[in-house]
Amino acid sequence: MCISDCSNCSSLPPVGRLPNLKELCISQMKFVKTIGVEFYGSTGSSVIQPFKSMEKLRFYWMTEWEEWVPSGSGGVDFLRLQELILQDCPKLRGNLPCDLPCLKKLILDECGVLHDQRATSVNMKYKSLEELRIGEGLFDGVLSLLETKLLSKLEIVSLNDIQCLPNINRLQSLRLCKCPTLSSFPEDGLPTTLTLLVITFCRRLELPHEMLAKLTSLGHLAISHSCDSMRSFPLGIVPKLTSLFLWDCKNLESLSLIEEGVDENLSLFRIAHCPNLVCFPRGGLPAPNLTELEFINCKKLKSLPERIHTLTRLRSLKIRDLPNLESIAEDGGLPHNLRHFCIENCERLRASSVAEYWGLRGLVSLEEFEIGGRGSDEILETLLKQHLLPTTLHRLKISRLSSLKSLDAKGLKHLTSLSFLSISNCSALEKRYKKKTEKAWADISHIPCIKIGKEVII
Template identity: 35%
Template sequence: MGKLINLRHLDISDTSLKEMPMGMKGLKRLQTLTAFVVGEDRGAKIKELRDMSHLGGRLCISKLQNVVDAMDVFEANLKGKERLDELVMQWDGEATARDLQKETTVLEKLQPHNNLKELTIEHYCGEKFPNWLGEHSFTNMVSMQLHDCKNCSSLPSLGQLGSLKELSIMRIDGVQKVGQEFYGNIGSSSFKPFEALEILRFEKILEWEEWVCREIEFPCLKELYIKICPKLKKDLPKHLPKLTKLEISKCGQLVCRLPMAPFINELVLEECDDVVSRSGVHLASLTSLNVSNICKIPVELQYLHSLEWLVLSDCPDLNELPPVLHKLTSLKRLEIKGCPRLSSVSEVELPSMLEFLRVQQCDSLESLPEGLMANNTRLQDLSIMHCGSLRSLPSCISSLESLFILGCGKLELPLPQDMVHNFYPSLTRLSIIGIDCESLTSFPIGLFTKLMYLDIMSCTNLESLSIPEELRHVDLTSLKHISIRHCPNLESFPQGGLPTPNLERLSILNCEKLKSLPPQMRTLLTSLEDLSIIICPEIDSFPEGGLPTSLSQLKISSCCKLEQGRVRWNLQTLPFLRKIIIGVDEEERLESFPEKWLLPPTLTTLTIWGRENLKSLDNKGLQHLTSLETLKLRFCYKLKHFPKQGLPSSLSCLKICECPLLKKRCQRDTGEEWPKISHISRIVFEEFDEGSFRPLDVIL
C-alpha cells in the first residue's frame, strides 16, 4: 500500500477491515480517507496519519482502544488537518477491560482543527470529556453526537458552540444532572447558549434525574426529543419560541408542564402520565398528536383547531373516546390502537373532515354504530384490525374508497340482499382477511361497481363469489386485481363468469374445494395479464375456450389434476405469454420435462421448481423456445442432466438453486454439463437461506 504514493482517494467505508495495511504513512497525498482502523499489534498505528495533511471530507477513526501510546495520537496531528469536515471517533470492546485513564488522555489529544463541521464520539469509556469539546473557537461546528459514553458524569459546555444546529446525546449513564456546565459561560451578559441549535436529542440516559433550565434558552430550537430517561423528574424549558416538534417517550417520573411553544405542530407523548399541558390554547398550532401508554389524554382537545392527525395507542384505561372529538374540525386522520377497555363509541360523532380511520386491537369494542357517521361525509379509508368483539360496521359510508378488515372473527357483514341498497358505493379497494362470520358464505362481487382491488383471505365460511340477478347485465369495468387466498370452502365463481373486461391480475391460492376457474375467461377477461393458481387440487382444467389471449404470465403449482391434463392447456394459442412458473406436483412422478409443444415459442422466462422426481430436461419441449432468455431451476433435487443437444442458444441467464446433483455437474470447465451451458453469459448458483425463505416467494 505504501508504494501508491500518488493515491488521492481511498474509500473503505462499509468494509470489514480489522486493521489498516502496513505502509499507510506513505500515502501523503491522500485527499480522501473514509476510515482508519487502529491496529492492535502489528497493524498501522494512528500516528501514520501524521503526514496526511491534505485529508478532507469525512474520516472515521475506529478501534481507538488499541492506542498503546497516547503520544501517537498527538503525532497523528488531527489539529493540523484543516480540510476535514466530519470526524468520527470510535472505541470498541468490553468496557471492563479498558484503561479509562488512557482513554481520557487519548480523547484529550484527539483535538481536531477548529474548521470541523461534524463530530461523533462513540463508545468512549473515559470518565470526563475534554475541555476542547465545548470551546467556542469551533465556529463551524454544526452537528455533534455523543453516544455510549457510559462513564462520563457531566456534559461538556456545548452551549458555547455558536454554530451548532444538531446535538444528539445518548447512553451517557453517569449523568444525573444537566445544568450550568452544559450551557457554558463566556463571561458576557450578552452570551446566549445554543443560539443556533435546531435539533436536540436526549436518549437512554438512564441515571438522569434533573434538567436545570434557564429562563431564556434554545431560541432557535425546532425539534426536541427526550426518550427513555426513566429517572428524569424535572424539568423542561418553559418557553421554546421556534419549537415545531416535541417527543417525550418513556420518562415515567417526569413531572412538568409542556413548554410554551406557539409554533409547535407535532407532539408525541409516551409513558409520561405527569406531563401536562398548560392549556390547549398554547397548542393551537398543533397538527399531529400521538399519545401512547398514558392513562389520560394530557391536552384539551377542544382547543386543537388545527389538529389533522390524532393517534391514541396502548391506553389501558381509555374506555370511551373523547366526547369533544367532533370539535376537531381540521382532523383528517384518526388512529386508535391497543385500547382494550374501549367498548363503545355510541356517544361520539366523527369530525366532519376526517378522511382516514384506523381501529386496531381494541378487544372490547363491539360496534361502530350508524351515528358515528352523522357528522361526516368525507371518510375515505377505514381499517379495522384485530378487534375480536366487533360485530357490526355502519351499513353505508357513501364516501368510503378503501376498506381493510383483518382478524375480526365475530364481524357480521350485511347479507347480500341488504347490501344492494347504498352499501359503500364509492369503494375502490376492499380487503377482508380472517372473517369467520356465517353471513359471509357468498360474496356479492357484483355490488361493488367501482371496485378496483379485491383481496379475500382466510374466510373459512366463504363458498362462492356471486352477482345478484338484477345486476348480471352490469360490467365491473373498474376491477383490476382479484386475490383469493386460504378460503378452504370456496367452491365456485359466478355462473356466467366474471364481467371484468379490465381485470389484469387474478390470484387464487389454497382453495382446496374450488373445482373450476371462472367460466368464459377468454371472452370476459380480455385484459388479464397475470394468472396464479396455487394449491387448488380440485381444478382439473382451464375453462372452455381456454385462457385469455392477453395473458403474459402464468403460475401453476400444487394443482395435481390441472397438471395431469396439461396436454390440453393449449398455451400455443397465447401470443403474449412470456413468463411461466411451474411448481410442485407431489403426486406426479415425472422424470423428464417439458413435453413437446407444451410451452409456447413466445416464452422468455421459465421457472421450474419443487419437482423432486425430475431427472432431466427434455429437448423436445425446449428446442422450439427460440426466445427463451432466462431459465430458473429450484428445488429439483434429482435433476442431473440438460438435454444432450444443449439449451436454447437464446438463453442468457441460468439460475440454479437447491439442485445439488446438477450444480456439481455444472462446475466451470470440469463439470460434465459445462459444455452445454458454457455459452450462457450469466450463470448463478443461488444459495438457499432457510431463515428468510418462504415457500411461496418463488412463485408469487
C-alpha cells in the first residue's frame, strides 16, 4: 500500500488492522503532525496486535510530522518488520519503535528523529540489524547500534560534527559521504572483514597506509573528492583488491609501489580528475590481471605507465582529457588483447607517434575504437590513410572533430569487419555524409549500420 500527497488529511487511516499487509509507504502527507493510536487501529479501550505481517515500512517527505506514538498495546508493534526507512522528516522529534526484533535494514536520512533521543537510543532492541544508513546529525543517537553483532553494512552521510569514527566490528561494507569534519578512522583501524570501502566528500580524512595493509578482505576501494592530505597512493598494499577508483584527489601526485607489492587481483582501475598526478611506479603497474584501465582529466600527466603492453589481460583502455599527454606505449606498444580503446582530448599526442609505437595493426581482438576532441583530427586521418587500424574492428565512433572534413574511403574499406560507424558533434563530417544522394555517401555506404548525429541509418 502507498499513501501519498493527501493534502486534506491530518491523520492516517487504521492500516494496522490489515492482517496481510506486508509493505507500506507513506509520503508527502503535509498536514500530518502526529502518528498515533489511530495508525495502529486501536480504539482506545481495545488492545490488538497491529501490523501482524508488516515487513517493509517507509516514510518520505513528511515535512510537518513531529511525533510517532506507540500503539500502547503492551506488545511489539511491528513484530515482523525487516526494513524501516525514514527520509526527509525534518521536524520529527519523537522516539522510534524501540523493539524491532526482526529489523535488518534501517535508513534514517535528513530527519530530526534522534536529535532528542540520545538517552533512549540505548534501549533500541535491533539485534537482527544488518544494514544501517544514518545522516544529518543523527550519529550520536545511534552509536549503540554500531555494536549490533550482525551489522555488516554501514553508510554515514552528511554529518558535520564528527571527527573520528568509533570502533566498528564485523563490518563488510562502509560508505562515508559528505562528512567535512571527519579526519580519522578508529584507533584500532577498520575491521579486517571489510570488503567494500567508499569515501566521498571527506576532504579532511586521512588514509593511513598501515591501516590499508591490514584490510586483508578488501575488494573494492573508491576515494572521491576526499583525503586531501594524500600525495601518493601505494599500489600493491591491499592484497585482495579487485577494483580501485581515485576521483578528484586534488593533491595526489603519484602512484607508488611498496616493496615487492603486486596487485594480483586488481581487475578494474580508474583514476580521474586528479590535477596534480604526474607519475607512476617505474617499470609499470604491478597488476598483471588488470582488465579495465581509465585515465580521465589529469592535467599534468605526460605519459601513461611504462610497459603497458605487459598487461596482457587488459580488455578496455580509456584515455580522456589529458591535455599534456605526450606518449602512449612507446616501449612496446598497446596490449595485444585489447578489445575497446578510447582516446579523447589528448591534444599533445602526435600522429607520428601513433604510427610508430602503438602497434594497432596487431590488435586483432580490438572490436571498438572511439576517438574525438582536441588533437584527434590528425590522428584519425593518419590511422585511416595508413591502414593502421586492425581489419577485425567492428565499431568506430568519432566525435567532436572540428577540422576533419572527410574520411579516407580506402581506409574505411580496409576495415572489412566494420559493422557500425558513429559520427557525432562533427559539423563538417556530418554535413558531408548526411545525405544519401551525395557522392560522398558511397565512401561509407558499405557499412551496415551508420549513426550520423541522432539519426541511425541501417
